[in-house]
Amino acid sequence: MRTNIPTPSLLLIVVTLLSVAVAVVVMWGATMVPWMGLRLALTPDGSQIQVIGIDDVDSFSEPTPGNGNLLLAIGPHPADPAHPPVVLEPSDITPEPDSFESFAAIDTFFQRQAVLDALLQEPVTLYMQSTYSREPFTTVTYPMTRPFENLPDGFWVQLLAGLAGVLISGWVWALKPGRLGPVLFFIGAGGMALSTTTSAIYANRELAMNADLFRVLVPVNNSGAVIFGLAMFGLLMIYPVRLIRPAWLWLLLVLFAVMATLTFGHIGLGPYQLYLFVAAATLAIFAAIGLQWLATRKRPADRAALGWLGLSIAVGCSAYTVLGAAPVLFDVPFGLPQSHVTGVLVVIYLGLAFGLSRFRLFELGDWAYRVLFYTVGTLLLVCIDAGLVVLLELDNGPALALSLLLVGFLYLPTRDWIWRRITARRRIEQHELFSAALDVAFAPSPAGRASRWRALLTRLFDPLEVTESTDIAAIGVSNDGLTLHLPPAAGSPPLLLAYPFAGRGLFSPQHQDLAEQLLTLVARAEEGREAYMRGVGEERRRMARDLHDDVGARLLTGLHTADETTRPTLQAALSDIRAIVSGLSGEEASLDRVLAETRHEAARRLEAAEIALDWPLPEAEIDAIQLDYRLHKALTSAVREIVSNVIRHSAASRFTVTATLSPGHLTVQFADNGKGLPPAALAGETAGFGLRNLRHRIGDIGGYLTLAAMPAGTTITLDIPLVLQPHTPEPGVPEPPLPLNSPA
Structure with a gap:
């Protein structure tokens, strides 16, 4: 037999429609409360009621009330000796009746609400006192139901906070409806919504409302707060690590029944006992977070989930306790209105929404956002289509087409932007x-x-x-x-x-x-x-064979038949051929052999030019040091170029070479006693290519060349690395690509 299991999108749509229905009922209830067009508050000393704002001056007879006027009493219009005016008390505009010290006080409060609500069903006379002259005066107004646009900001904070919690937790529950953790999270949000939506109706009233409804809403509000606290505690006892058996959670239901009995039956310490429960629940939640922290010490994934979820719950509950419960329990005035305090609880659900992808809270991942986005897109399309048909009286066809355009060009780009911000990781192409x-x-x-x-x-x-x-x-x-x-x-x-x-x-x-x-x-x-590399190696070996067998053989034949003038040139060419063949074959040359051959060639050339050479061999053992072809080729060519410059331009009689070995480097200093180089050559500004090419050749292998003028002659110093570093790209060659997660 096939079982019909609702899809996450269907469950989320049901939760959304339920939230919309609750919002409609709450807004209807808030607009049914009697309204005179005044905004009332207590005077700074808390002893009287004053006007702090007027929404519609034209609804009052002359003289009209003004900001700061005191509202002393309210009576029927026209005056009726059988029904004298009711003198107002500061407690009449108390937003949360559960802040009273005794149940007798709250009963008296409801009785006065019934009297005031009955008066506000007909035209009333307001007995007021001027701010400046302190003279009393009266004005007449005709109370009406409250316009939708005049609902205060406190109402919207409470309504939206409750609905946001239900929608976010309902989203999680729709994805994992069979898991106990998401169920408790959803129940907690439902309790918070009960508390905030009921308070949104009565805490934002102008002066009075139907007392019978008021008597029902207050205990429902308290019960919602109890449900929220118990559900959050139960959640942290089983998630992310199960600290107790699920059967023990039934004790929370028993505790709720006890609290509901106390609340509805006016039993116990007084109405303020709700705030004692809030403080105790907050401490219990912190204790549960501490136990979870100990239980997850060897479970990094659970510790990460606890860190985010626990922080969100702790911040939300602590803020509500400090801003809402503490001022009532300790009789400390606080500037934030009670209607705004419940808004801090939404931190818990926003924290979950942002942490879902990062830490897989409730074993969910990025796919959870996709379900949410597609569901929202479907609902948005239906709502826009219905709105266009009803409000603008468009036909079904044009309305649907316009809805598709709005969703396609507004919602989908916005959804993609939000998705990129949530995932926070760049797509790798x-x-x-x-x-x-x-x-x-x-x-x-x-x-x-x-x-x-x-x-x-x-x-x-x-x-x-x-x-x-x-x-x-x-x-x-x-x-x-x-x-x-x-x-x-x-x-x-x-x-x-x-x-x-x-x-x-x-x-x-x-x-x-x-x-x-x-x-x-x-x-x-x-x-x-x-x-x-195999292809390159084969080609190099072929070229090496050709040079050795063909060019080398011809040079060797010419060497045997050459005269004394040509012989040194052919010997140098053969030496170069051997070096090139070794380089192409991938062979390395020992440093001692390179220095010996270079010294021998320089001595022969300088002797022919009648220049004395002083080149002592280095004292360190260098026979074990092997040089890459590029290194020994650069060294040989550099020495050859320097010797050529000395022979051609220096007019020197003596040439000194000193080779010094240090870890990873060879330093060779050349000095002559000739006429020296001109300042332009020392600064590298000559038009010739000899010194310029020499600098480039040494720089290509990671070395340095230094020129210095002496009192008699010139000094050139070469600093050459003994290990070839990775080749630096030439100008114009692109560097490695940017990091793959860069914002570029």
């Missing part, structure tokens, strides 16, 4: 992933690839912890979304990513799919890089 994978795979070294891989994961997921692991063969999510397991990739060992998005979220199946896609892209890019 396919081309960005591909570019990032290439950037990782084509790093110049294995260590560089591993470093870029970690940096990419950090940009994508922003985890608080990245640790190396072992024996991870496949991607997976564990610890309720706190940890993402990644197998080896890009030269990096297996990794564990924990606490994503700076600890503000959890890994979802979508994040796991993203990581799998990224691993696949990096693997494909690495395969392409390896194929490219």
Whole structure:
């Protein structure tokens, strides 16, 4: 037999329609209260009632009341000796009767409300006193039902706070209707709505209202507050960790029955006992949060959920206790009206709405927002369509078309903006992933690839912890979304990513799919890089063979037949060919051999130019140091260029070279006793290419060249690294792409 289970959207629509019905009833009840067009408040000393605002001066006879006038009494019009005016008391405009000290006082209050309400059903005479002259005067008015637009802001705060709680908690309940946690959360919101909506009717009255209705609304209001407190306490006893068996929650129902009996039967300490319950419930809620904190110490996911939900409940309940209950219990005046105090409770439900995606409260995720948005869109479309048909008297066809346009061009863009703000994570496009994978795979070294891989994961997921692991063969999510397991990739060992998005979220199946896609892209890019490097290696080896077998053989033949003038040039060319062949073959040269060959070539050239060379060998052991081809080629070419400049331009008789070895660097200083360089050459402003190319060659390998003028001659210092660093992009070559979660 098939069971018809209502969908979340259907349940949410039912909750929404129920909320709309409650709002309509509450607004109707508030507008049925007698209204004279005055805004009343107590004088600063609290002894009399004064006018603080007039909504419709024309509804009063002359002389009309003014701001600050005292309202002393109210009587029938015309005057009736059998019904003398009723002298008003400050307690007549008390917004919350449960602040009275005794049940006898509240009974007297309701009796006076009945008398005043009966008077306000007919024209009345207001007995007033002028603010400035202190002279008494009377004015006549005709009370009516309160216009909708004149409902005070306190009414809207209470009504909207209650409905917001019901809608948000109803949304959660509609998604998880079978879970006890969402059910208690929804019950608590229902209790808060009972309390705020009933108070919205009587706490915002002008002077008096129907006493029989008033007598019912006050205990209903108190019962709603009790339901809210008990439901919040019960929720924290079972969520996120179950501290008690669910059967024990029936004791809360017994406690509610006791409180309802005391409230409706006028039994106990007095009306203010409600505020004692509020204070006790707040302390119990804090105790439950403390117990949950201890119970979740080894459960990070539950601790994260408790941190957000517990904070929201604690802030909302504490604010209500301090602003609402404490002033009544301790008889301390407070500037915030009672009608506004209940608005702080909505903090609890707003906190839940914003924390739902981050911490999966009640095991919900981002999909919960999608259900809400689509349901709201459906309701909005129906409401706009009905409004256009009823208010503007449009036909059904044009009204539906206009509704679709409004929803499509206003609601949907707004919904998308809200969705982006809630998720707070930028969508990763396919081309960005591909570019990032290439950037990782084509790093110049294995260590560089591993470093870029970690940096990419950090940009994508922003985890608080990245640790190396072992024996991870496949991607997976564990610890309720706190940890993402990644197998080896890009030269990096297996990794564990924990606490994503700076600890503000959890890994979802979508994040796991993203990581799998990224691993696949990096693997494909690495395969392409390896194929490219194999091709480059083959081509280099072919070129090396051609140079060695063809060009080298021809130079060697020429060397045997050359005269003494040509022989040094051919020997230098053969040396260059050997260096190029070694570089193309990927071979490295030892530093001692490079220095020895360079020293030998320089000595031969300087001897031919009749310049004495002083080049002692370095004292440190350098035979174990191997140089990359680019390094020893740059060093050899630099020495050759410097020697050429000395021979051509210096007119020196002596040339000194000092090589100093330090960790990771080789410093070579060249000094001659010639005529020196002109100031323009020292400043790098010459038109020639020799020194300029020399600077560029040394700079390309991460080294430095320094020129200095001496009293006799010039000093050139080369600082060359012994390990080749990753090549810096040339001007115009794009840098690696922006972080994938950047706001750009």
